[in-house]
Amino acid sequence: xxxxxxxxxxxxxxxxxxxxxxxxxxxxxxxxxxxxxxxxxxxxxxxxxxxxxxxxxxxxxxxxxxxxxxxxxxxxxxxxxxxxxxxxxxxxxxxxxxxxxxxxxxxxxxxxxxxxxxxxxxxxxxxxxxxxxxxxxxxxxxxxxxxxxxxxxxxxxxxxxxxxxxxxxxxxxxxxxxxxxxxxxxxxxxxxxxxxxxxxxxxxxxxxxxxxxxxxxxxxxxxxxxxxxxxxxxxxxxxxxxxxxxxxxxxxxxxxxxxxxxxxxxxxxxxxxxxxxxxxxxxxxxxxxxxxxxxxxxxxxxxxxxxxxxxxxxxxxxxxxxxxxxxxxxxxxxxxxx
Numbered sequence: 001x002x003x004x005x006x007x008x009x010x011x012x013x014x015x016x017x018x019x020x021x022x023x024x025x026x027x028x029x030x031x032x033x034x035x036x037x038x039x040x041x042x043x044x045x046x047x048x049x050x051x052x053x054x055x056x057x058x059x060x061x062x063x064x065x066x067x068x069x070x071x072x073x074x075x076x077x078x079x080x081x082x083x084x085x086x087x088x089x090x091x092x093x094x095x096x097x098x099x100x101x102x103x104x105x106x107x108x109x110x111x112x113x114x115x116x117x118x119x120x121x122x123x124x125x126x127x128x129x130x131x132x133x134x135x136x137x138x139x140x141x142x143x144x145x146x147x148x149x150x151x152x153x154x155x156x157x158x159x160x161x162x163x164x165x166x167x168x169x170x171x172x173x174x175x176x177x178x179x180x181x182x183x184x185x186x187x188x189x190x191x192x193x194x195x196x197x198x199x200x201x202x203x204x205x206x207x208x209x210x211x212x213x214x215x216x217x218x219x220x221x222x223x224x225x226x227x228x229x230x231x232x233x234x235x236x237x238x239x240x241x242x243x244x245x246x247x248x249x250x251x252x253x254x255x256x257x258x259x260x261x262x263x264x265x266x267x268x269x270x271x272x273x274x275x276x277x278x279x280x281x282x283x284x285x286x287x288x289x290x291x292x293x294x295x296x297x298x299x300x301x302x303x304x305x306x307x308x309x310x311x312x313x314x315x316x317x318x319x320x321x322x323x324x325x326x327x328x329x330x331x332x333x334x335x336x337x338x
Contacts, residue, residue, distance in 0.1 A: 172285025
């Protein structure tokens with residue numbers, strides 16, 4: 001009799017708890033920022049939109065890292081060669097210098113002069129297309145994060161004329177900042193997407209791990225007519241670098257906006273895209289450009305040889321006969337929903 005009574009009490013307590021538990025609803029905020037779109041989804045009992053505060057966060061980060069914002073912290077550095085960094089620029093520059101060393105210079109925020117020359121910057125050069133070799137050679141004299149120094153929150157260049165561009169990492173950083181903001185509001189389940197760079201936490205409204213779509217080639221494809229593939233993000237970040245976002249074609253060659261900082265030349269290899277999963281979007285975004293510059297074989301070898309970075313990746317590329325193929329790092333398939 002006591003066992004039945006005890007079981008009844010447990011059932012009653014569970015029922016009361018279920019009644020007291022708030023009903024979680026899916027809330028979505030959408031807008032434009034950092035030259036692209038953003039979508040923030042989260043589960044919350046309070047459906048009051050957080051969009052004004054989300055927009056405010058974008059505004060603060062832009063005032064720090066946007067080359068399009070007059071008077072931003074990064075623009076003040078590029079004008080004078082030194083600046084007192086705020087918390088956002090400090091975090092991004094430190095991560096950039098770490099990645100610069102980790103990739104032996106393949107990630108380098110001092111590429112701003114080259115970004116300008118290739119026509120992917122805020123201002124456009126007087127010519128269009130591939131820059132003259134002498135212009136690239138002249139710009140290379142100012143390329144190299146070895147010219148940057150940090151002392152406290154002070155950033156300065158030891159070579160006059162060095163300028164920085166953090167666009168290759170700022171979106172991933174912003175994604176994680178937004179994720180931390182949601183967590184500070186007591187939100188445990190969310191998905192943040194800023195221009196295709198994403199982070200996820202917890203589960204969606206269907207009580208499943210958040211899934212996001214990536215473009216994958218159809219079998220035997222030669223024209224790259226992609227089909228949608230799904231990737232599960234169990235508390236991870238994901239970022240993609242490719243030759244299909246910002247590019248120009250000259251002759252039969254496509255030049256993408258990713259600049260090789262050791263040669264000064266824009267990306268023009270056989271890789272269509274590389275998608276990177278990491279512990280956070282900041283890390284995934286930092287490594288996607290170096291991995292696409294490495295190429296498929298070297299990139300996958302790099303991931304295998306540096307397990308401490310926690311990277312997994314999928315490459316979409318053109319084989320020698322023009323067939324579109326894909327290659328995975330060892331652990332990437334565990335995230336795929338085929």
